[in-house]
Amino acid sequence: MPLNMNKTPSSNDKQRALIPKGQHMARIVQIIDLGLQPQRPYKGQEKPPAYELYITFEFPNQRIEIDGESRPMWKSRRIKVSTNEKSTCYKWYFSLDPENVYGGDWSKLIEKECAVLIAHDQGQGKNEGRVFDRIADVVPVMEGVSVPPLENDSVLFDLMSPNMDVFENMPDWLQNLIKENLEFDGSKLQTKIEGNPTRWTARAPGDAPEDVDGDEVPDPVTVSTPESEDDPW
Secondary structure (H helix, E strand, O other): OOOOHHHOOOOOOOOOOOOOOEEEEEEEEEEEEEEEEOOOOEOOEOOOOEEEEEEEEEEEEEEEEEOOEEEEEEEEEEEEOOOOOOOHHHHHHHHHOOOOOOOOOHHHHOOOEEEEEEEEEEOOHHHOOOEEEEEEEEEOOOOOOOOOOOOOOOEEEOOOOOOHHHHHOOOHHHHHHHHOOOOOOOOHHHHHHHOOOOOOOOOOOOOOOOEEOOEEOOOOOOOOOOOOOOOOO
């Protein structure tokens, strides 16, 4: 079963349950290091690869019934790791750690309480007629507001020190996304996967670049990747 209960494959094409539009209290339940990922072109221009995180929030007051049990809903978003002040990563991080107590380390924010703004988007093309919920922003909770503790175990995955128990419990699509990162070849994760060849198939899209924009590659959880001012995430 996928870690994100809202992404469980369905046998029908019904509109899945949506988190209502507006601001909701939440906690960070999952932070996954996706490594160095290729980027889509922006305004016709090729973009350099960027380190990415996959961040999931648990919403205690938004419920879904699974096997007759009420469970909190989850919602996730991929973000580029960046210290560009216009970027999603920078804005979210300093909303949750305004004094920079943890020096930009997202791993220290696991289980952190917050308020999440949910927007609804109309589907297009093959998804016309459907509605999708989306994380539009993350801000601090209002003073005096108490956010319940997580009901599910928090999940933290760092490619610098990959926990295989965590990796093995990820859905296939998320495992594949991580294995397709541009620094997978020769990584600690590849070594651990190939140590159990009956269960895993290593995928290496090519040699990993030695640097990003001329800078030495640091810890992917805390480093910034230079980006253009007009293309923030």
